[in-house]
Amino acid sequence: MPGAVLAAIELVRPQIESIASGIVANFFYDQAKASRGLTYKRRKAKSASDSIKVYLERLYRECSSINTLASKGEPRPIDEIYVPITLAECNGTAKVKLDNRFRFNTIGHRIIVVDHAGMGKSTASKWVSKLIIQQGKKIPVFLEMRKYAGDEPLSDHIRSELGISADFDDSFLKGLPFFIILDGLDEVEIEASEAVFEQIKEFSHKFEKCYIMATSRPQARLGKLLDFKHWEIKPLRKSEAERIIENLDRSRSTSKELIKQVRALKDNSIRAYLKNPLYVTLMYCAFRHKPSAIPQKRHLFYNQVFEALFDTHDSSKQSGWVHEKHCGLDIDDFSTVLRRYAFTTYANGGKPEFSRQELITDLKLAGKKCPGIQFDPSRFVQDLIDTVPLFINDGCQIRWAHKSLHEYFAAMFIRMDARNSAAKILKRLTRSSNPWSHRNLIQMYAEIDYPIFRTAVLRDVLDACVKFAGDITGLPTNRQISTADLVSRKQTTFKRELRIYFRSIDERLQVPEGLEEIYESLRASNSRSEMRIFPMRHGNNEVFVLTFRDFDLEILRIASEREGSLFVGGTHDVEKPLKRLCKSRLNVQKRWIDANDFTNSANRNSNVFKAVNQLMEAILDHIPSFDSAGKILREIAYCESDDLEELIEQI
Structure with missing residues (x-):
């Protein structure tokens, strides 16, 4: 263990002692009821406080250092690496900086930090756990969600982590100031995700006083946690x-x-x-x-990092000396095997961690698909951990140093080893029941081989967009609603379900009434969609906008990095349309308004119709432009009418 980490543990020991011997011991002393007398109560209270003390010391030690690709498999003290990130409330104006002055009551009891690959979610989780211990007022419980299958109540899983005896019931989770950190909800195995989210939901309802902070990449299933506020990490300055x-x-x-x-x-x-x-x-x-x-480009970053790790030399040896690879393969053959392994395991569910024997078995199977390459899988594993440290040995389990490395090598397999099937693979990924889990790989592939992405994936979305634009079924017949407003609403509702709810603030509940029922009904027909709630206030009114955003809009967003203006520009002026809506009679109807249904009463009034459009344009990202979609669709058709055969004939 690095000396800096040991010194840090000594500095924080008084806070750990205060939590364990003060807050925890006193609580458990009161809980150990009097049937066996004072000695029994003291012994049980000491046992519980000692268990939590041991847990906090271990947690502080584990959270005081991190592995980075730059450190080549050697942990570095987190305080040497961490640069405080800023959290911003999704769809709100609140911002907080995760530095030493951070106070947890500023972000609420239930939050999910939702952001894409590499934004620092796990590093922030570790740093938060460490900070809570240093402050000495709450008890952090750090759970890596890839290790939880939802096959037991979350409270039992927490009890096991803490080492609390089954002699005590779950009341300790209600009476003690716990701060539960659920890191990596997106790393839960697919077959376990339904059970895991149900357990989190049940725990959240049962233990209302516990602070809960979860982290995840965007995924449709996050909508099940309706009482959690969503925060995102602000891009680095x-x-x-x-x-x-x-x-x-x-x-x-x-x-x-x-x-x-x-x-x-x-x-x-x-x-x-x-x-x-x-x-x-x-x-x-x-x-x-x-x-x-x-x-x-992104994939070139990964490629150069792989080359750097493979070719790295030992500075303690003679100049240019490179670590000999245990498996004896050169960089090309090593990469070929790793690509095959990455795609095979990704296609089989992308298990986040595995035993050494599981890794050896999977590498042996991958090697059989790589003709002409001979190697010892056990030595290959040794290289992955030591000489080419793309993997981390985490106790009894092994995992990729970063999830995105798995996605990079899987994407490169599609490009280099399965290009004839690339279009089919991309279609399967984007049309799967949970395409958000494949977002990073899809984006990476789009950068590696954009022409295939364009014809295999983007064209279908653009075609659907143009057809939707021309469908006039169900449009309101009110002549006072302009053509421009009709087009605006059509663009806003392409691949997106929108519901609006109004109520007075004095009727305020934690979540709007009927939200869970609406969520479940929409989720059944929008399983590929990301759900978000936009809470807003004006005067004595609260307005909630519920959106289900289909993954096809994410495909358009990925394409916009190459294509340019695929989306209409929003005004981001929320106040004016919000004021207009709250002055209408909608604010007293205490019901959800379906913005997709042009025939309902709320969509017949031209002023309300326009105000809803303006509000949507202000709060929503990635509203497609029908004109741009049609233009790019024509460009794709032109590119496919290739004159290559004619040119070949002229040679």
Whole structure:
């Protein structure tokens, strides 16, 4: 264990002692009822407080260091690496910085930090756990959700983590100030996800006083946790990205030159990567390996990091000495096997962690599909952990150093080893029941091989968009509603379900009445959709907008990185349309308004119709432009009318 971590544990020991011997011991002393006398009560209380003390010391130790790709498998103290991130309430204005001054009552009792790959969710979870112990007022419980299958109540799982005896009932979770951290809801195995979310929902309702903070990539199932507020991680500022680069480089020599080149960049596409902590780390690793150039695309970051790890030399040996690979393979054959393994395991559900024997067995199967490549799977595993540290040995289990590495090698398999089937694979991924779980791989593939993505995936979405634009079924007959407003509403409701609810603030409940029923009914027909709730206030009124956003809109968003203007520009002026809606009679109807149903009474009034449009344009992202969709669809058709055969004949 690094000396810095040991020193940190000694500094925080008084806080741990205060929690265990004070708050915890007193509670359990009162709980150990008097049937066996004072001695029994003291013994049971001490047993419980000792268990929590041991847990907190272990948790603090585990959360005080992290593995990064830049550290080549060697843990670094988290305080050396961590740059405070900023959380922003989704669909709101609240912002909080996760630094040493952070106070947990500023974000609410139930939150989910929802963001994409590499934004620092797990690092933030560890840092929060460590900070809670340092503050000495709450008891953090850090749960890696990939290790929980939902086959037991979440309260029992927490009890097991803490080492609390079954002699005590669940009342300790109601009486003690717990802060439960559920890290990586997106890493729950697919077959267990329904049970896991039900257990979280039940726990949340039963133990209302517990603070709960969850992290996840976007996924449709998050909508089940209706009483959780959604927060997202703000993109890094330039100064924060530079601090991460400096923190990764103990010598400061590489970071100094990289920062100099980054500041001189004029390419906005590269600057965009500086907003994501993972890509900043990958950029540093790639530059450390090849200081002459900064990669231009995401997949090139991963490729250079792989090359850097494979070719890394030991500075304690003679110049240029490279670690011999235990398996004896060169970089091309090593990559071929790893790509096959990555795609095979991804297609089989992408198990987040596995035993050494499971990894050996899967590599042996992958090797059989790689003709002409001979290797010992057990030695290959040794390379993955030691000499090419793409994997982490986490006690009895092994896992990828970062989930996105798995997705990168799987995407490269599709591109390099299965290109004839690439279109079919992409269609299966995007049309699956849970396409959000494949989002990062799909986005990565779109960058690697955009023409295939364009014809196999994007064209179908654009075609549906153009057909939807031309469908006039159910449009309101009120002539006072302009054609422009009708087009606006059609664009807003393409692949998106919208419901609006009004009520007075003095009737305020935690969630709007009827929300759970509406959620369940919409989820049945929108299983591919991401659900969000937009709460707003004006005067004495509250307005809730419930949206189900289909994954096809995410396909358009991915395409917009190449195609440019696929979406209409919003005004982001919420106040004016909100004021207009609240002055209408809708605010006293205490019911959900279906914005997709043009025939209901709320959509017959031209002023209300326009105000709803304006509100949607202000709060929603990625509203497609029908004109842009048609234009790109025509471009795809033109590109497919290839004259290559004619050119070949002329040779």
